[in-house]
Structure formats: C-alpha cells, structure tokens
Amino acid sequence: xNISYILFIPLIPLAVFLLLGIFxxxxxxxxxxxxxxxxxxxxxxxxxxAAYQYFFLFGKVDGVYQTFVEKxxxxxxxxxxxxxxxxxxxxxxxxxxxxxTTVSLMVHIYSRGYMKGDDGYTKFFAFLSLFSFSMLGLVLxxxxxxxxxxxxxxxxxxYLLIGYYYTKTSAVAAAKKAFIVTRFADFGFLIGILxxxxxAGTFDFQTLNAVxxxxxxxxxxxxxxxFMGLSVITWALLLIFxxxxxxxxMFPLHIWLPDAMExxxxxxxxxxxxxxxxxxxxxxxRLFPMYYFVEGGFALxxxxxxxxxxxxxxxxxxxxxxxxxxxxxFSTMSQIGYMMLALGVSSYKGEEGVGYMASMFHLFTHAMxxxxxxxxxxxxxxxxxxxxxKDMGGLRKYMPITNITFLIAALxxxxxxxxxGFWSKDEILVAAFEKNQLLYFVGLFVAGLTAFYMFRLYFGxxxxxxxxxxxxxxxxxxxxxxxxxxxxxxSIVAGFIPFSEFVTADKVAFxxxxxxxxxxxxxxxxxxxxxxxWIFYKKExxxxxxFSNAFGxxxxxxxxxxxxxxxxxxxTKKIIFDRVSAPIAKFDKKYVDGTMEGxxxxxxxxxEKIKGLQSGRLQDYAMFFVSGVVVVALVFxxxxx
Amino acid sequence: xxxxxxxxEIFTLTSILFFIGIYGFITxxxxxxxxxxxxxxxxxxxxxFVVINKYLYPDVLQGVFFSIFIIAVxxxxxxxxxxxxxxxxxxxxxxxxxxxxxxxx
Numbered sequence: 001x002n003i004s005y006i007l008f009i010p011l012i013p014l015a016v017f018l019l020l021g022i023f024x025x026x027x028x029x030x031x032x033x034x035x036x037x038x039x040x041x042x043x044x045x046x047x048x049x050a051a052y053q054y055f056f057l058f059g060k061v062d063g064v065y066q067t068f069v070e071k072x073x074x075x076x077x078x079x080x081x082x083x084x085x086x087x088x089x090x091x092x093x094x095x096x097x098x099x100x101t102t103v104s105l106m107v108h109i110y111s112r113g114y115m116k117g118d119d120g121y122t123k124f125f126a127f128l129s130l131f132s133f134s135m136l137g138l139v140l141x142x143x144x145x146x147x148x149x150x151x152x153x154x155x156x157x158x159y160l161l162i163g164y165y166y167t168k169t170s171a172v173a174a175a176k177k178a179f180i181v182t183r184f185a186d187f188g189f190l191i192g193i194l195x196x197x198x199x200a201g202t203f204d205f206q207t208l209n210a211v212x213x214x215x216x217x218x219x220x221x222x223x224x225x226x227f228m229g230l231s232v233i234t235w236a237l238l239l240i241f242x243x244x245x246x247x248x249x250m251f252p253l254h255i256w257l258p259d260a261m262e263x264x265x266x267x268x269x270x271x272x273x274x275x276x277x278x279x280x281x282x283x284x285x286r287l288f289p290m291y292y293f294v295e296g297g298f299a300l301x302x303x304x305x306x307x308x309x310x311x312x313x314x315x316x317x318x319x320x321x322x323x324x325x326x327x328x329x330f331s332t333m334s335q336i337g338y339m340m341l342a343l344g345v346s347s348y349k350g351e352e353g354v355g356y357m358a359s360m361f362h363l364f365t366h367a368m369x370x371x372x373x374x375x376x377x378x379x380x381x382x383x384x385x386x387x388x389x390k391d392m393g394g395l396r397k398y399m400p401i402t403n404i405t406f407l408i409a410a411l412x413x414x415x416x417x418x419x420x421g422f423w424s425k426d427e428i429l430v431a432a433f434e435k436n437q438l439l440y441f442v443g444l445f446v447a448g449l450t451a452f453y454m455f456r457l458y459f460g461x462x463x464x465x466x467x468x469x470x471x472x473x474x475x476x477x478x479x480x481x482x483x484x485x486x487x488x489x490x491s492i493v494a495g496f497i498p499f500s501e502f503v504t505a506d507k508v509a510f511x512x513x514x515x516x517x518x519x520x521x522x523x524x525x526x527x528x529x530x531x532x533x534w535i536f537y538k539k540e541x542x543x544x545x546x547f548s549n550a551f552g553x554x555x556x557x558x559x560x561x562x563x564x565x566x567x568x569x570x571x572t573k574k575i576i577f578d579r580v581s582a583p584i585a586k587f588d589k590k591y592v593d594g595t596m597e598g599x600x601x602x603x604x605x606x607x608e609k610i611k612g613l614q615s616g617r618l619q620d621y622a623m624f625f626v627s628g629v630v631v632v633a634l635v636f637x638x639x640x641x
Numbered sequence: 642x643x644x645x646x647x648x649x650e651i652f653t654l655t656s657i658l659f660f661i662g663i664y665g666f667i668t669x670x671x672x673x674x675x676x677x678x679x680x681x682x683x684x685x686x687x688x689x690f691v692v693i694n695k696y697l698y699p700d701v702l703q704g705v706f707f708s709i710f711i712i713a714v715x716x717x718x719x720x721x722x723x724x725x726x727x728x729x730x731x732x733x734x735x736x737x738x739x740x741x742x743x744x745x746x
Contacts, residue, residue, distance in 0.1 A: 616742040619667050619675075626663055 001058035003068045003089050006050050009043045009097060010136035013104075013129040016040075020126035029121035033112040036125035040108050040132060044101035047094075054094045055502055065091050065507040067206060071142050080202045087140040088205060091503040092285055092360055096139040099367045102490070103274040104132045106483035110375050111266040113479035114382060124164060128270070131157035135275050139282065143203040144193045144240075147283065151189070151247070154276050155182050161271060162263040174259035181256040185246020192239030199225065199232050209289040211348070211506070218293045230298065237291055237299035241284060241306075248280030249333045250340060251310040255564055257333055261325040261387075265378030268325060273332050273374050274367035281339045281363055288356060288505055292348050304344020308442045311337025313562070315449040319456070320548070320559040323387045324377050327457050328370070331413070334446060335366050341443060342428040345435035346505060353505030355435070357512070358427030361499040365420035368494050369412040372487035373454075376406040379480055380461055383473035389457070393464040398473040401481045403462045405488040410458045412491040414451035415526040417519070423495035426519045433518065444525055451529025459537035648696045651688070659685035672726050672736045679722075680715060687711045 016039035020032050027035070059065050071086020108128060115124050134153035141147035156179075163175030197203055200222040210219040225232045242253075249257035260272050271277070284291060284303055291300040311334040318330035339359045346355025379402045384391055396403040412419035415426070425447060432440040475481065500512035536547070548555040557563065658681055665678030687708040694704025726736055733740050 617738065618741070619738060622663075623667050626667065 001053060001066075001068055001089075003050075003070055003087060005046065006087050006089060006097075006140070007070075009046050009050070009101070010133050010140065012039045012043050012046075013132040013136065017126050017129040017133060020122050020129065024122050024126065027122055032122040032125050033108075036129055037105070037108045037112065039129060040101065040105040043132070043136070044105045047097040047101040050089070051094050051098055054089060055091075059091070059094075060509070063508055065502075065509070067507075069142055069206065078201070080207070081197055083145045083203060084143050085146060086142040088142040089140075091507060092282065093139050095360060095364060095503055096282060097136065099364055100132065100135050100139060100275050103270055103367055103371045103487075104128070104135075106371065106375070106487055107266045107270040110269075110378070110480050110483040111264075113477045114266055114378055115264065120164065124161075124264070127157060127160050127164070128267075131161065131271060131276070135279075138279060141205075143205055144196060144208075145203045147286070148186075148189065148193055151186065151243070151279065154271075154279065155179060155186070155247075158182075158260070158271050158276055161267040162260050164264055164267065165262070168262065170259075171262040174256075174262040178256040178260045181253055182246045185253050186243050188239040189243020189246075192236040192241075192243065195232055195236035195239065199236070205286060209287065211289050211293070218289060231295050233290070234295045234299050237287070237294060238302060240287065241280075241299060241303055244280030244283040245306060246280070247283075248277050248336045248340070249310075250280065250306050250337065251313050252564070254310065254314065254333050255568055258326050258329045258561065261323070261329050265325065265374060265381060268329070269371045269374030269378065272329065273370040277332060277336055278339065278363050278367070281336060281343065281359060284340070284343050285356065285360060288343065288346075289348065291343075292346070292505075300344050300346075302344075303340050304436070304439060307337045307340025307342075307344055308439045309337070310334070311341060311446045312442055312449075313337075315446045315453065316558050317561050318453045319449065320555060322389045324380070324389060324392075324457060324461065325374070325387055327453060328373055328377060331373075331450065331454065332370055334450060335362070335370065335413070338425070338428055338443065338446070339363055339366070341439055342431055345432050345439060347435075348505050350504075350506065350508060351510050352434075354427060354500070354512075355431030356505035357500050357503055358424060358431050360503045361497075362421075362424035362428055364497075364499070365412070365424045365491070365494045368487055368490040369409040369420060372405060372409040372484060372491055373413070375480070375484055375487065376402050376409060379476045379484065380406075382476055382480070384469065389460045391467065392461045393467040394462070395473060396462040399462075399475045401475055401484060405481075405484040406458060406462065408488045408491055410454045412495075413454050414530055415447055415522055416451075416530075417523060418492070418495060420491045420493075420495035422519070422523065423514075424499075426514065426522055427499075427512070429522050430515045430518050444522065447522055448525040448529040451526040452533050455530045455533030456537050459533060463538055643695070648692060651692045655685045655688045655692070658688070670738050672729070672738060672741070675738065676719065676722050676726070680719065683711060683715045 016036055020027060020035060053059075054065075068089040069086060071084040071088075073082050074085045075083040077083075108125070111124065111128065115121055118124065131154060134150050134157055138147055138150035138154060141150060159175050159179040162178050163172050165171045193203065196208070200208060200220055202208060202220075208218075208220060211217070212219050222233055227235055244250075246253040257272060257277070261268055263272070291297065291303065314330040314333035314337060318327050318334060321327045321330060339362050342355045342359035342362060344355070346353050346357075346359065348356075379399065380392065380395060381387055383395070383399060383402075386392070408419065412421040415422045417423075429440060429443050429447070432443050498512060501509045504510060560566075662678045662681030662683075662685060665681065666675055669675050669678060690704040690708040690711070694702070698704070729741065730736055
C-alpha cells in the first residue's frame with residue numbers, strides 16, 4: 001500500500017495555517033473561512049480514501065491488519081535509539097484520521113456561521129488549522145518522541161484557542177490554567193519517554209509494541225531494573241499515562257477542562273470534546289501491548305481505576321452544574337473515563353480484547369455525538385446569548401433543528417438504541433463485566449447518571465419553563481445547522497459500524513455480537529435516568545430543588561466541583577508558593593543576589609572615597625610621583641641589597 | 642677632566658639644582674614659575690650628560706650632543722607651554738595653579 005499521500009493529510013492544514021497566519025491582514029474574512037473549509041475538506045477526503053484503501057483493499061493480510069510505516073531518521077543517537085519523523089498507518093491511526101478530519105471539517109463549517117463578524121475571524125481559522133495539523137500529526141506519529149512533539153503542539157493550539165477572547169480576563173486565566181496543568185502532566189510524560197529510551201533503547205512504537213507470535217508477551221528486552229517494587233518500565237508507563245491523564249482531563253488533573261469552556265464553542269466541540277482530550281486514550285491504546293504485558297498489566301489496572309473514578313466523579317459534578325457548556329465538559333470527562341476504563345479492563349488476544357475495541361468504538365461514537373452536543377449548545381448560546389440554564393427554556397418552538405439534533409445526541413450519549421452510544425457503551429460494559437464487576441457497576445451507575453444529567457440539560461433548554469426572551473431566539477443559519485444535521489446522522493449510523501471487524505487489540509478481526517441481557521440492563525438504567533429527568537425537568541416544578549435540598553451538603557460539594565480548584569489553589573498558593581517558593585526567593589534575594597550586589601556596592605563606596613586622589617591638581621600628581629620615586633629608590637638602596 | 646673639580650662636586654651641584662627644580666615644581670603656585678622650575682630640572686640633567694661624557698668617555702661626544710638635543714627640545718616645549726598658559730589666561734584670566742583644577746574625576 002502506497003501511503004505517502006497520507007502525508008498530505010496533516011500538511012494541508014499546516015499550509016492553510018501558514019497562509020492564513022502570514023496574510024492575516026490581507027485576506028478577507030469571508031475568503032479565509034472558505035480557505036479553511038476547503039483545506040480541511042481535502043484532508044477529510046484523503047482520510048476517507050485512506051480508510052477505504054486500508055480497511056477494504058490493502059490493510060488486511062491473512063486476516064491481520066498490517067502496519068505501514070514511512071519515516072526518516074531525524075536525530076540519531078545509537079543504532080536502535082533514534083528519533084524519527086514519519087507516518088504510521090494502522091487501524092487506530094486510520095480511525096483517528098477519520099474522527100479528526102470529520103469533526104474538524106464540521107467545526108470549520110460551523111465556525112463560519114458562529115464566528116461571523118468576529119474581529120479575529122481569520123486568526124480563528126488559522127488556529128483551527130494549526131490545531132488540525134497538530135492533532136493529525138499526533139495521530140500519525142511513529143514513535144514516542146514524535147507523538148510528544150505534536151502533543152505539545154496541540155497543547156499550544158488549545159492554549160491559543162481557549163484564550164481566543166484575550167480581552168476577557170477569565171478566558172486568559174483559563175488558557176493559562178489549561179496550559180500549565182497539561183504541561184505539568186507532560187513533564188511526567190517526558191520523563192516516561194526518557195526512561196523508555198534509556199531502558200528499552202528505542203522510541204519506536206513498532207519495536208516497543210512487538211508481540212511474540214503466540215501473542216503472550218513482548219519481544220522487546222529492556223534492561224530490567226526495579227524501583228520501589230515496580231519495574232522501571234511500569235514506572236515509565238505510569239508516567240506516560242500521567243501525560244495522557246493530563247490531556248484527557250482524568251482525575252486529579254481534570255481541573256483545566258471546565259475552565260477551558262471559556263473558549264469559543266466550536267473550539268470546545270473540536271478540541272475539548274472530540275479530539276484533543278481523547279489523545280490520552282489514544283496514547284494508551286497506542287502503547288496497549290506494553291501496558292498489557294509489562295508486569296501483568298499493573299499500569300493498565302491503574303488506568304482502569306483512574307478512568308472509572310473520573311467517570312463517576314465527573315458525572316456527579318455534571319448533575320449540579322448550571323452552565324450548559326460545563327455540564328458538557330464534565331460529561332466529556334466522564335465519557336473519557338469510560339474509554340480509559342474500557343482500555344483498562346481489556347485483554348490482548350482475540351475476543352478477550354473487546355475492551356480495547358469498545359474503547360476505540362466509544363471514542364469514535366463519542367466524538368460524533370459530543371461534538372454534536374457542543375455545537376448544539378453553541379447554537380443555543382448563539383440564540384440566547386447566555387451560557388446558563390436559567391436563561392433558557394422552551395426553546396423547542398424557536399429552534400426546531402437544534403432541538404431535534406440535540407435530542408438525538410442526548411439519546412446517543414444516554415445509550416438508547418439504536419443510537420451510536422448504545423452500541424459502544426454496551427461493549428464497554430460487557431468488557432468490564434467480564435474482568436471486574438466493581439468497575440462494571442460503577443460504569444452502569446455512571447450510565448444512569450449520564451442519561452439523567454443529559455436529559456436535565458435537554459429538558460432545561462428546550463422544554464421546562466416558558467422563558468420570555470427580549471429578542472425572540474431564532475434558528476441558526478444553514479452553515480451552523482448543516483454540521484448539526486451531519487453529525488446527527490453520524491450519531492445515528494456510527495453505532496452500526498462493525499467495529500470489531502476493523503479495530504482490535506491484536507489487529508485480528510473478530511465478529512462482535514450484542515450481549516442482550518447486558519444491553520437490556522444498560523438500556524434500562526439509561527431509561528430510568530431519562531424518566532427521572534422527565535419527571536424533574538419536563539415541566540417547571542420544585543421537585544429538583546427539594547431533592548437537592550435533601551442532599552444538602554453533598555449537593556453543595558458537587559456544585560463546587562468538590563472544591564478541587566480550591567484544593568489546588570491551597571496546595572499551590574499556600575503551600576508551594578508561600579512555604580517553599582517564597583523562602584527560596586527570599587534566600588535568593590538576600591544571600592545570592594546580596595553577595596553580588598554587595599560586591600558592586602562596596603566597589604562604588606570605595607571608589608567614592610578614593611576618587612579625591614584624582615584632584616586635577618598637577619602638583620599633587622607630581623608630589624605622588626616624586627614620593628613614589630623616593631620610596632622605590634630607598635627600597636632599592638637599603639632593602640634590596 | 643676639569644682641573645680641580647671632582648665629578649662628585651658637579652653631581653652635588655646638579656642634584657641640588659634638580660631638587661630645587663622638583664621643589665619648585667611642587668610648591669609654586671604660578672604656572673610660569675612651575676615652567677621655570679621645569680627648566681631647572683632639565684638643565685640639571687643636561688649638565689649631568691655633559692659631565693658624565695667628559696669624565697667617563699672623553700673621546701666621544703654623544704653626551705654633549707644629547708645635552709644640545711635636550712636644550713632644543715626644552716625650547717620647543719617651553720614655547721608650547723607658554724602658548725598653553727596664554728590660552729589658559731585668555732580663558733580664565735589667571736595663571737594660578739589652583740584655578741586649573743577643573744580636570745578632575
């Protein structure tokens with residue numbers, strides 16, 4: 001399979017970014033929108049073509065999906081240890097190409113309507129293209145270091161786009177927070193990469209992930225060494241997962257994601273729902289054989305528990321939030337937790353690898369319906385100019401298309417058949433049930449919560465009280481409704497893709513089948529959540545308020561996101577800044593700087609004192625000179641001999 | 642060789658002359674006086690050249706030439722110094738040393 005054309009998939013957005021970035025002032029806003037959409041359309045078309053070629057024509061040899069790599073050595077350290085630049089084509093990277101280009105294209109189209117009349121229109125499209133380039137590069141990376149480079153690039157684009165409304169203080173703070181938190185996590189990632197480089201002697205994914213023919217262990221021999229009872233490679237994997245957790249907003253590095261909602265809504269849909277935040281899942285999936293085989297999957301267990309806890313934690317917070325974008329942000333976090341959980345409970349071989357498949361499946365479907373939810377929320381915000389549920393209600397009469405598409409997305413995320421979320425969520429629950437019942441029940445409970453808070457949102461926006469609007473809200477323009485309709489279509493059909501035929505842990509296709517009792521339980525839980533939401537929020541009533549009052553303390557905690565922002569502030573400000581940094585800064589000022597400045601000051605003082613010697617009186621100089629001569633003469637006459 | 646006078650006596654004379662010049666150079670308050678003192682120093686060294694030549698190497702004349710050279714240079718130097726002093730006088734209407742202390746730090 002000739003894969004060199006795939007190189008153009010990331011390079012076209014890069015070219016668009018450079019074009020729009022450099023000729024920012026010259027290009028008319030309307031034109032820049034078209035350029036952005038055009039560039040992404042070409043990329044998307046190439047991705048679809050690549051997927052068709054890979055999955056249906058050339059990818060499968062003897063039932064096993066092959067990996068195609070094209071790369072050049074960029075930096076050479078030793079024979080095995082070198083940093084390459086290239087593209088790697090295997091099932092998950094092709095799948096991610098589809099996800100990224102599809103959602104990105106939809107968001108580009110949507111932004112043409114949403115951002116209309118904004119001052120930084122061209123800049124916005126330039127940043128979107130930069131992000132698309134980085135994300136596609138990340139997806140196609142052939143080795144840990146390349147993925148790290150693009151990892152940071154998506155971080156930068158995310159920073160730029162969250163802080164897009166740079167005149168708003170809160171947006172600037174949110175951008176900084178997102179960047180610093182993820183950067184902190186990436187520090188762990190970098191250390192993990194370096195440990196892998198040192199002990200395993202290679203960064204290359206294929207070498208790292210190579211599994212022996214029986215499928216029972218890794219081929220790679222690393223210099224074994226242990227630290228605190230775990231092998232160093234496990235530590236490396238945990239540190240790499242820390243990087244992934246930071247990007248994917250897993251507990252306890254999740255604090256940046258809700259604040260990231262300060263960015264424009266299309267950005268939230270693209271970066272903070274569909275693509276960048278699943279990079280952590282993608283990273284774990286990319287290194288899955290390592291996670292699974294190294295030390296009996298210790299690191300993978302951690303992934304599972306972190307994922308499960310995050311999904312529960314976020315779902316509880318999502319119940320109480322009133323900013324619709326924040327509800328969606330916590331929902332994203334919860335769903336990503338789901339994906340992590342699925343990866344964590346997966347095995348490697350054949351059908352036992354259903355968790356891996358389910359995770360990727362859920363990543364795919366979630367990208368579609370969560371992007372749809374965000375874009376729908378953006379459409380609502382566009383109409384009512386507010387982010388808060390209290391300013392909404394009864395919008396179904398004004399915005400029929402948004403209403404229908406939002407409902408489809410909500411049904412999809414709630415796991416109602418036949419929408420996409422049902423199929424992927426079902427697979428996740430099956431995988432969890434087979435491996436770890438505790439995680440299964442957590443997953444099931446979260447599924448119920450998800451259905452509840454999503455329909456609370458839906459009823460709150462489109463039904464509920466009849467709000468009187470100053471300006472009657474109206475349906476969004478076609479450029480915004482088209483992406484909604486397209487993604488709604490995807491949310492309906494994506495579930496019918498036989499994912500197990502395409503993406504599996506050991507790259508051998510197997511036939512997936514629906515587990516009916518399992519599915520019935522999951523759907524039942526989801527329906528209970530929906531019905532509860534129906535009772536609470538369909539019509540305006542005080543049930544919800546009475547209920548939240550009954551929970552009192554717990555409700556208050558959840559509403560304040562369990563005070564995690566405050567805890568972080570306390571740790572960073574009160575402990576690190578005041579107790580550690582401030583004394584060190586004081587020491588630096590007083591002693592280190594003090595010494596240096598003291599030397600300078602003393603020199604000045606002494607100079608001040610002796611400058612009188614240069615009096616400008618010729619005779620003084622002569623006097624000094626003569627006395628000097630006399631002294632030297634005396635020394636030579638009486639002492640030297 | 643000069644009959645009846647030893648080299649030490651002449652050295653004593655030139656030393657006295659030299660230190661009178663140094664003393665004058667350091668203590669005089671008038672620029673012209675300083676210039677005169679300078680001439681004394683130069684003369685003392687010129688005499689030394691001649692005398693040393695005469696007493697130690699009577700068959701060559703370098704020392705004598707050197708003293709003539711010194712006199713010539715001293716003349717040029719004096720002309721220069723007087724020119725400077727006159728210019729200074731035009732500027733500050735004074736030839737006192739204490740009035741020329743502006744060239745410091």
